[in-house]
Amino acid sequence: MVFERSLLALLFVCANKAVTAQSSNFSLYAYGTDITPGIRLFFGDSLAYVGHSAPTFVKEAVNVTMSHITTDNQFLATPDGTLAGVTQPALYIDTTEGANNPVGFASTDDMPTGGNDTGFGLYGGWAYHLDNDGTIAMNFLASPTNETGIYLVKWKTSGATKASSEVAISLRTVSPVAETL
Numbered sequence: 001m002v003f004e005r006s007l008l009a010l011l012f013v014c015a016n017k018a019v020t021a022q023s024s025n026f027s028l029y030a031y032g033t034d035i036t037p038g039i040r041l042f043f044g045d046s047l048a049y050v051g052h053s054a055p056t057f058v059k060e061a062v063n064v065t066m067s068h069i070t071t072d073n074q075f076l077a078t079p080d081g082t083l084a085g086v087t088q089p090a091l092y093i094d095t096t097e098g099a100n101n102p103v104g105f106a107s108t109d110d111m112p113t114g115g116n117d118t119g120f121g122l123y124g125g126w127a128y129h130l131d132n133d134g135t136i137a138m139n140f141l142a143s144p145t146n147e148t149g150i151y152l153v154k155w156k157t158s159g160a161t162k163a164s165s166e167v168a169i170s171l172r173t174v175s176p177v178a179e180t181l
């Protein structure tokens, strides 16, 4: 919990001096302790990864541009290139109580069990999901893969445990080059 709290404190500090305007289309970059600041989020075999490049074990890897669709508060991903079987998948998290599962991409009508692609938003350029009770949650984790500097993105629901190798990250629209801190 200390983790989440410090992340929130940081959020409010940064939100106060946010310089970037929220645009409707954006990329997401990961920030957290012990990871290279601003590594980019991309699509890898329908799961979300962050890293300097795609892991070699995924068959299909593309960068994605996200659009915030305000009707259902979805983050739709437009691939930089083509994807087999899907044109604009939605980012989803598993909101099942106690789950700590990978964040992925799927069509709204083809969500995996527990997958929720609605309730996303940006707060000063920080990606969040609204909890059932309406509070802002930013419980993204970076879970190391077996390739250095490449992480699977996960969502840890409250009450779930995480492996010691998994680190809390925030996903932001601010790229490292635009970082002015």
Ligand SMILES: *[C@@H]1O[C@H](CO)[C@@H](O)[C@H](O)[C@H]1NC(C)=O
Binding pocket: 024, 025, 067, 078
């Ligand atoms: C945002 O992305 C959508 C989907 O690719 C595209 O239709 C739209 O033109 C883009 N908007 C801007 C402002 O680039």
Ligand SMILES: *[C@@H]1O[C@H](CO)[C@@H](O)[C@H](O)[C@H]1NC(C)=O
Binding pocket: 042, 052, 053, 054, 061, 062, 063
């Ligand atoms: C995403 O874009 C970056 C910068 O252009 C590039 O280095 C990287 O290889 C791309 N990743 C994928 C998965 O195509």
Ligand SMILES: *[C@@H]1O[C@H](CO)[C@@H](O)[C@H](O)[C@H]1NC(C)=O
Binding pocket: 095, 115, 116, 117, 118, 119, 129, 130, 131, 132, 133
């Ligand atoms: C997804 O999360 C939003 C925000 O908490 C909630 O309103 C919605 O009911 C959830 N959908 C599903 C299918 O759990």
Ligand SMILES: *[C@@H]1O[C@H](CO)[C@@H](O)[C@H](O)[C@H]1NC(C)=O
Binding pocket: 057, 145, 146
């Ligand atoms: C690395 O992890 C991926 C995904 O779990 C797996 O498919 C692959 O076989 C692993 N590679 C090695 C060298 O262990």
